Amino acid sequence: MEAEPLKHRPPEAQPPEPWPLEPWPLQAQPPEHRPLEARPPEPWSPKSRLPDADPSVSLPLLSVRDLRIAFDGVEAVRGVSFDVHAREVFALVGESGAGKSLTARALLGMLPKEATVTGTVHPDLSGARGSRIALVPQDALAALSPVHPVGDQLAAAVRSVRRVGRREARALAVAALERVGIADAARRARAHPHEYSGGMRQRAVVAMATVNEPDVLVADEPTTALDDDHRELVLQLLADQRESRGTALVLVTHDMDAVRRHAHRVLVMYAGRAVETGPAQEVLAHPWAPYTKGLLASLPHPDDKPRRRLPTLPGSPPTLGALPPGCPFTSRCPLATDLCRHEEPEPRWADERSVACHHGELPDHHPPGHHAPSHHPPGHHSPAPPAPHHPSPRHPLENP
Numbered sequence: 001m002e003a004e005p006l007k008h009r010p011p012e013a014q015p016p017e018p019w020p021l022e023p024w025p026l027q028a029q030p031p032e033h034r035p036l037e038a039r040p041p042e043p044w045s046p047k048s049r050l051p052d053a054d055p056s057v058s059l060p061l062l063s064v065r066d067l068r069i070a071f072d073g074v075e076a077v078r079g080v081s082f083d084v085h086a087r088e089v090f091a092l093v094g095e096s097g098a099g100k101s102l103t104a105r106a107l108l109g110m111l112p113k114e115a116t117v118t119g120t121v122h123p124d125l126s127g128a129r130g131s132r133i134a135l136v137p138q139d140a141l142a143a144l145s146p147v148h149p150v151g152d153q154l155a156a157a158v159r160s161v162r163r164v165g166r167r168e169a170r171a172l173a174v175a176a177l178e179r180v181g182i183a184d185a186a187r188r189a190r191a192h193p194h195e196y197s198g199g200m201r202q203r204a205v206v207a208m209a210t211v212n213e214p215d216v217l218v219a220d221e222p223t224t225a226l227d228d229d230h231r232e233l234v235l236q237l238l239a240d241q242r243e244s245r246g247t248a249l250v251l252v253t254h255d256m257d258a259v260r261r262h263a264h265r266v267l268v269m270y271a272g273r274a275v276e277t278g279p280a281q282e283v284l285a286h287p288w289a290p291y292t293k294g295l296l297a298s299l300p301h302p303d304d305k306p307r308r309r310l311p312t313l314p315g316s317p318p319t320l321g322a323l324p325p326g327c328p329f330t331s332r333c334p335l336a337t338d339l340c341r342h343e344e345p346e347p348r349w350a351d352e353r354s355v356a357c358h359h360g361e362l363p364d365h366h367p368p369g370h371h372a373p374s375h376h377p378p379g380h381h382s383p384a385p386p387a388p389h390h391p392s393p394r395h396p397l398e399n400p
């Protein structure tokens with residue numbers, strides 16, 4: 001008997017689109033009329049933290065300068081510098097192995113003891129972990145003890161920092177669970193982590209990190225294991241904390257969509273270095289570095305055809321112990337030239353943005369505040385996150 005032909009052939013998945021080879025005008029040299037400055041951030045000094053001429057600009061809560069982290073002589077983070085201000089979401093992005101998690105953990109003093117660290121993180125808050133700076137980890141199950149009720153663990157976190165009695169610590173723990181949307185929090189506080197769903201556990205670790213109202217929250221891929229609904233909820237909880245408490249959030253993520261929706265500033269890392277920094281909306285609308293452009297090209301978009309497979313960056317990041325000479329992105333970059341193969345680019349700065357690429361500047365630099373056309377198709381509007389509020393020029397961690 002002959003098999004009946006299929007009447008409805010399922011649509012075939014389209015092959016992945018190649019990464020756009022010439023997504024922007026290719027330039028051999030930066031434009032002469034507006035060259036970027038070779039201006040690395042100044043090393044931290046008390047003077048560098050004096051109030052800016054503009055009183056609306058606050059002093060940074062944290063200043064990182066020339067941070068280098070090595071293991072057995074191999075540098076995994078290679079001279080990263082940035083500031084984090086109160087009430088801002090500062091995103092560290094890049095592929096796995098780019099050095100973003102190590103950079104974030106250096107802020108907390110949570111690096112493995114074999115790590116050799118040079119550079120400065122000011123102020124050093126590693127001794128104030130849990131009170132002034134706290135971690136929202138990726139793996140909630142590993143972060144919570146399986147043998148104690150969640151409420152007891154939160155109460156213990158409170159009593160490790162504050163001189164309060166058990167009853168008050170317990171009340172603060174329940175209030176923290178309520179703030180992250182745990183229904184019937186007083187009862188749930190008596191439950192063990194395995195009695196929580198995955199989303200509830202992630203909310204519980206947000207409650208744990210925020211129960212002592214730290215000045216800086218470091219969230220290391222906080223939504224990786226969550227579904228879309230819980231992912232947005234957790235990001236919103238972190239954003240609420242920023243809004244209500246003035247907390248700065250250092251968001252480590254490879255999720256460029258989360259950066260687009262929540263971050264004020266972004267630092268893109270590749271092979272242990274910063275390849276691009278700047279206001280998030282500007283960087284996402286007009287990436288200057290080919291690497292940033294490639295990351296953005298792999299973002300899904302609401303206007304995509306069904307079942308379209310997203311383009312991916314070709315190749316993989318280099319092994320840090322065997323970095324080739326020149327720019328580490330050379331083997332994956334459609335714009336690579338001989339110069340790239342022989343000389344690693346230094347960061348160049350223009351206004352609030354920087355790029356470490358020999359050919360990475362757009363012909364027309366758009367100054368901050370200029371609303372450059374988005375890389376997304378017309379009709380797509382990215383809501384900008386609320387602007388960080390800079391209430392006081394006083395260093396917030398200096399005189400608690």
Ligand code: SF4
Nearest residue numbers: 327330333340357358
């Ligand atoms: S410096 Fe690196 S990123 Fe820039 S064009 Fe050359 S290879 Fe590409």
